[in-house]
Amino acid sequence: MTRLIALLLSCLLAPGPVLAGAWLREQNKAFTALSVTGFREEDGAIAYKTSLYAEWGMRPNLTLGLDAEEHRDLYGHALIFARVPVADLEDAGRFAAEFGIGAHHRQRQAWAMYKATLSWGKGFQTRSGGGWMAVDASLEYRTHEAVIRKLDFTAGLSSPRRIDPLLQIETSYVPGRPFYWSARPSIMYRPKDGPNTWLVGLEKNSFKESVGLRLSLWRDF
Incomplete structure (x- = not known):
């Protein structure tokens, strides 16, 4: 059941940038992204995670969304969030705030989680x-677990070409635990016709020795 939720429930698309963060979705427009990442373990087995991201522009100043991730039905989370604008500094970029509520689980046990995020974004030529x-x-409070401090960076191109690069770096820290980081360089491919964008990339993180292969499908509505 958890795997089904993750597959039905993971990238953002905004005017100009492909990934939103500080940008809001246009009213009545929606976006979904489904991703799967696989890592080869030392014993030859494949460890995988799936994720689903979705967002919808409810109003010009309000975007609603869903963020879910699942690791082989062992642990994961699902979060519903709302994003609102904070400030538009024009050439200096813009800020937005995001507030989410949901649940995280480890096998069959689940607990509530809450998240607050402040995002800054800027376009360039x-x-x-x-x-x-x-x-x-962001600050992510996972009840029965920890308060996680996260700092993420994303940069990419959004040109008329069919292929563009994308780089995502994620970090998180919990006092008393090892610092976590993840780097995902990727290539975005946009077919000539249709609303889909395919993404193929690699992932290296501080928890695994191997490099993972990541495949994503993004779609606009």
Whole structure:
């Protein structure tokens, strides 16, 4: 059941940048992204995780969304969130705030979780086309577990080409535990016709020795 929720329930798409963060979804527009990442374990087995991200522009100043992730039915989370604008500094970028509530689980046990995020984003121009960068700082309170401090960075291009690069770096810290980091360089491929974008990339994180392969499908509505 948990696996089904994760597959039905993981990237963002905003005017200009592909990943939102500080940008809100246009009213009555929606976006979904389904991802799967696989890692080869020392014994030859494949460890995988799936994720689903979805968001919908309810109003010009309010975006609602869902963020879910599952690790082989062993542990995961599902979070419903709301994003609102904070400030638009024009050339200096823009800020948005996000508030979420949901649940996290370990096998059959589940507990509540809450998350608050402050995001900054800025578009830029290069010789290869337009691009964007975003920084997300968040506090994630997982009841019966810990308060997690997160700082994430995303940068990529959004040019008229069919192929563009994307880089995502995620970090998290819990006092008394090892610092966690994850780096995901990827290539985005946009077919000539249709609302889909395919993403193929690698993932290296501080928890695993192997490098993972990541595949995502993004879709606009």
